[in-house]
Amino acid sequence: MVHTSLDVVDEKISTMGKALVDQRELYLGLLYPTEDYKVYGYVTNSKVKFVMVVDSSNTALRDNEIRSMFRKLHNSYTDVMCNPFYNPGDRIQSRAFDSMVTSMMIQVC
Amino acid sequence: MEGLTLSDAEQKYYSDLFSYCDIESTKKVVVNGRVLELFRAAQLPNDVVLQIMELCGATRLGYFGRSQFYIALKLVAVAQSGFPLRVESINTVKDLPLPRFVASKNEQEARHATSYSSDSENQGSYSGVIPPPPGRGQVKKGSVSHDTVQPRTSADQQEPTSPVVSPQQSPPTSPHTWRKHNRHSSGGNNERSLAGPGPFWSPFGEAQSGSSAGDAVWSGHSPPPPQENWVSFADTPPTSTLLTMHPASVQDQTTVRTVASATTANEIRRQSSSYDDPWKITDEQRQYYVNQFKTIQPDLNGFIPGSAAKEFFTKSKLPILELSHIWELSDFDKDGALTLDEFCAAFHLVVARKNGYDLPEKLPESLMPKLIDLEDSADVGDQPGEVGYSGSPAEAPPSKSPSMPSLNQTWPELNQSSEQWETFSERSSSSQTLTQFDSNIAPADPDTAIVHPVPIRMTPSKIHMQEMELKRTGSDHTNPTSPLLVKSSDLSEENKINSSVKFASGNTVADGYSSSDSFTSDPEQIGSNVTRQRSHSGTSPDNTAPPPPPPRPQPSHSRSSSLDMNRSFTVTTGQQQAGVVAQPPAVPPRPQPSQAPGPTVHRPVDADGLMTHTSTSPQQIPEQPNFADFSQFEVFAASNVNEEQDDEAEKHSEVLPVEKASDPASSLRVAKTDSKIEEKTAASVPANVSKGTTPLAPPPKPVRRRLKSEDELRPDVDEHTQKTGVLAAVLASQPSIPRSIGKDKKAIQASIRRNKETNTVLARLNSELQQQLKDVLEERISLEVQLEQLRPFSHL
Numbered sequence: 001m002v003h004t005s006l007d008v009v010d011e012k013i014s015t016m017g018k019a020l021v022d023q024r025e026l027y028l029g030l031l032y033p034t035e036d037y038k039v040y041g042y043v044t045n046s047k048v049k050f051v052m053v054v055d056s057s058n059t060a061l062r063d064n065e066i067r068s069m070f071r072k073l074h075n076s077y078t079d080v081m082c083n084p085f086y087n088p089g090d091r092i093q094s095r096a097f098d099s100m101v102t103s104m105m106i107q108v109c
Numbered sequence: 110m111e112g113l114t115l116s117d118a119e120q121k122y123y124s125d126l127f128s129y130c131d132i133e134s135t136k137k138v139v140v141n142g143r144v145l146e147l148f149r150a151a152q153l154p155n156d157v158v159l160q161i162m163e164l165c166g167a168t169r170l171g172y173f174g175r176s177q178f179y180i181a182l183k184l185v186a187v188a189q190s191g192f193p194l195r196v197e198s199i200n201t202v203k204d205l206p207l208p209r210f211v212a213s214k215n216e217q218e219a220r221h222a223t224s225y226s227s228d229s230e231n232q233g234s235y236s237g238v239i240p241p242p243p244g245r246g247q248v249k250k251g252s253v254s255h256d257t258v259q260p261r262t263s264a265d266q267q268e269p270t271s272p273v274v275s276p277q278q279s280p281p282t283s284p285h286t287w288r289k290h291n292r293h294s295s296g297g298n299n300e301r302s303l304a305g306p307g308p309f310w311s312p313f314g315e316a317q318s319g320s321s322a323g324d325a326v327w328s329g330h331s332p333p334p335p336q337e338n339w340v341s342f343a344d345t346p347p348t349s350t351l352l353t354m355h356p357a358s359v360q361d362q363t364t365v366r367t368v369a370s371a372t373t374a375n376e377i378r379r380q381s382s383s384y385d386d387p388w389k390i391t392d393e394q395r396q397y398y399v400n401q402f403k404t405i406q407p408d409l410n411g412f413i414p415g416s417a418a419k420e421f422f423t424k425s426k427l428p429i430l431e432l433s434h435i436w437e438l439s440d441f442d443k444d445g446a447l448t449l450d451e452f453c454a455a456f457h458l459v460v461a462r463k464n465g466y467d468l469p470e471k472l473p474e475s476l477m478p479k480l481i482d483l484e485d486s487a488d489v490g491d492q493p494g495e496v497g498y499s500g501s502p503a504e505a506p507p508s509k510s511p512s513m514p515s516l517n518q519t520w521p522e523l524n525q526s527s528e529q530w531e532t533f534s535e536r537s538s539s540s541q542t543l544t545q546f547d548s549n550i551a552p553a554d555p556d557t558a559i560v561h562p563v564p565i566r567m568t569p570s571k572i573h574m575q576e577m578e579l580k581r582t583g584s585d586h587t588n589p590t591s592p593l594l595v596k597s598s599d600l601s602e603e604n605k606i607n608s609s610v611k612f613a614s615g616n617t618v619a620d621g622y623s624s625s626d627s628f629t630s631d632p633e634q635i636g637s638n639v640t641r642q643r644s645h646s647g648t649s650p651d652n653t654a655p656p657p658p659p660p661r662p663q664p665s666h667s668r669s670s671s672l673d674m675n676r677s678f679t680v681t682t683g684q685q686q687a688g689v690v691a692q693p694p695a696v697p698p699r700p701q702p703s704q705a706p707g708p709t710v711h712r713p714v715d716a717d718g719l720m721t722h723t724s725t726s727p728q729q730i731p732e733q734p735n736f737a738d739f740s741q742f743e744v745f746a747a748s749n750v751n752e753e754q755d756d757e758a759e760k761h762s763e764v765l766p767v768e769k770a771s772d773p774a775s776s777l778r779v780a781k782t783d784s785k786i787e788e789k790t791a792a793s794v795p796a797n798v799s800k801g802t803t804p805l806a807p808p809p810k811p812v813r814r815r816l817k818s819e820d821e822l823r824p825d826v827d828e829h830t831q832k833t834g835v836l837a838a839v840l841a842s843q844p845s846i847p848r849s850i851g852k853d854k855k856a857i858q859a860s861i862r863r864n865k866e867t868n869t870v871l872a873r874l875n876s877e878l879q880q881q882l883k884d885v886l887e888e889r890i891s892l893e894v895q896l897e898q899l900r901p902f903s904h905l
Contacts, residue, residue: 084416
């Protein structure tokens with residue numbers, strides 16, 4: 001899983017050159033033979049990357065759903081960043097953020 | 110500190126003392142000086158005093174909050190009784206005599222003693238010193254537990270007369286009297302402050318339901334005469350008083366704790382003003398918060414940037430995680446800055462947390478910025494507050510919460526009437542609207558960017574453009590356009606043009622129009638006044654973008670003007686943009702609208718028609734370029750549009766009356782005319798280069814004459830090219846505009862007026878052109894349908 005995400009990151013770096021602002025970088029393709037899961041990537045304008053790993057056992061989420069999830073994720077992330085007490089790079093400990101993510105995940109499953 | 114349970118008498122006594130020490134009437138923090146003075150009056154050895162202070166937590170907090178103060182008083186009583194000083198002794202020592210303070214408070218104490226029915230010890234000795242309002246005392250006794258508090262408060266208030274403060278006052282007659290005096294004196298002095306401490310007392314009086322009620326009573330009346338107060342107290346809604354009391358109690362606790370700390374008084378106050386019972390903010394607390402806010406941000410309607418707020422709240426020594434959580438709760442509009450309302454809420458939460466209350470998960474209702482939705486989460490505040498309240502070990506006795514919840518619910522309503530909230534509401538509402546509706550932001554910006562109409566337009570148009578683009582083609586459009594808009598009005602114009610162009614390309618004419626319309630309308634509405642030319646230019650691009658099928662009846666003057674501008678540009682050679690459509694409205698509007706949409710309208714169907722039209726109305730074009738000149742982006746839009754749909758432009762020019770072009774043209778600069786002429790030659794080909802030259806002719810205000818006749822006569826063909834050229838010219842000339850602005854304000858104002866007139870005319874033209882466009886589109890659709898029907902047969 002970790003390696004997968006690393007590969008995803010590398011792939012994203014490659015995309016940086018062509019499309020700097022690609023909010024809907026739907027990296028759908030990393031499907032391991034054994035673990036059928038999909039990895040979605042999302043890059044923000046500030047080069048912050050969101051990686052979402054989804055189990056394919058769950059009926060494949062539609063592209064729009066993934067996009068909406070990323071959008072919500074992005075919004076929540078910006079809210080967290082607005083907090084002056086939050087140092088970029090720290091682990092996000094915002095309860096609101098966590099609750100949003102949890103609710104999103106529950107919604108999907 | 111462990112919970113403190115006080116008897117009624119003790120409660121009252123402590124409240125009085127607290128009020129006495131609370132010379133600053135903060136109800137949150139007791140001045141250290143007074144506290145120390147009081148302790149010294151207790152005739153206890155210094156080390157004992159220090160021990161007391163430490164035990165009550167004041168040293169930890171650095172100041173004497175109410176809770177700390179009360180605990181300290183209790184400890185004083187313990188010490189005076191000879192019991193070892195221990196935290197447990199606070200509650201375990203029963204029937205502890207009231208702490209004695211050597212002061213002239215004896216009389217007051219005596220009076221208090223008599224009034225305190227629960228204080229059997231004191232009452233006996235005080236019979237001789239019945240407080241002035243014996244009636245009250247009696248009433249107290251006879252009244253329900255609630256009432257007992259009232260009489261006490263009233264009695265206390267009466268006593269304020271006695272100079273409690275100075276220990277040199279009446280020598281204590283007896284230990285009892287001393288104790289009572291303290292109370293009385295404190296009560297006396299705190300007559301006024303009683304109101305504040307009153308609420309605080311209630312929390313302490315949790316164990317005594319009556320006390321809480323009494324506190325409420327107290328809080329309700331500070332200076333009124335005791336008797337009156339007594340009566341009035343009864344009338345005071347217990348809930349309100351209780352509410353006030355809670356906050357007070359919280360504050361007291363915090364203050365007491367931090368007595369010994371080196372924190373500044375402000376900090377103490379800050380901490381002591383923890384949320385009261387269910388997170389309500391008392392007036393004193395609020396005032397304190399406001400003062401703190403002022404120290405950071407003098408403008409009460411302004412914002413505290415995140416960094417400053419972070420620094421400020423870091424001083425409270427709360428863990429970063431908690432501060433982060435507090436920020437999340439209080440930054441209601443998520444803008445990274447704190448309004449006064451948000452700041453007060455955050456401060457309140459900090460104080461509460463300092464007092465040991467857990468932070469709620471959601472912002473309590475009473476802390477919600479009143480601006481936006483007071484009805485939101487009506488229960489949120491109370492419930493979380495209560496939860497946190499009960500959960501916190503704090504000084505506040507858990508019993509407070511039960512009574513508080515009910516109070517809180519009533520209190521928030523009372524609090525919400527704060528004028529500050531109302532003011533904030535205005536602000537917050539705007540901020541909220543900002544988050545919800547981007548388009549609303551535009552109005553704000555233009556007002557500030559009055560100098561350049563273009564910039565003003567930019568924002569609204571930008572927003573619109575983005576919205577439009579997003580609707581139609583997705584995010585691609587927004588990207589190019591948005592950046593442009595930000596930069597300058599010219600850019601906005603360009604964006605508009607681009608958007609309009611894109612619209613055309615996407616064959617979504619309607620969208621393009623709508624987007625452009627939205628742009629023009631926004632700038633028009635917003636900053637049209639300020640910058641004549643710019644505003645016009647801003648509007649013109651909008652006009653160029655043909656409005657969607659839903660007709661936009663003159664959505665904005667800018668639009669119409671922009672359309673005219675476009676027409677004029679395309680038709681005319683780079684005539685200078687007349688910031689104002691000088692063309693007299695007398696000119697038949699119909700021809701103008703036809704012209705205006707011409708350049709911008711994307712009417713592929715009527716390409717041929719346009720060609721003819723342009724030739725017929727050569728004069729119209731010249732004017733339009735002028736018109737477009739002052740609305741630089743109009744030119745740009747025109748140019749861009751022209752590139753895409755020269756035919757349409759021509760067609761438009763045909764339709765649009767020359768006058769329209771002339772009007773804007775008149776306002777345009779003379780230089781533009783020259784450019785337009787050049788553009789004419791380049792008719793079909795968007796001679797951006799030439800256009801660039803035309804805009805270079807800075808249209809000084811005086812230049813903005815009405816070149817109506819000339820412009821209008823220009824053919825529509827040139828409009829597009831001219832428009833683009835004009836836009837370029839406008840863009841180039843923009844730098845010169847500031848210079849002219851600085852020079853000739855009057856001329857600018859005049860031109861503004863002219864531009865406005867032109868805008869109205871153009872708006873009319875625009876609407877008409879839009880209608881025509883719709884008709885044309887319908888025809889086109891019908892033709893296409895016919896074509897398809899015929900196609901199969903062609904193979905046969």
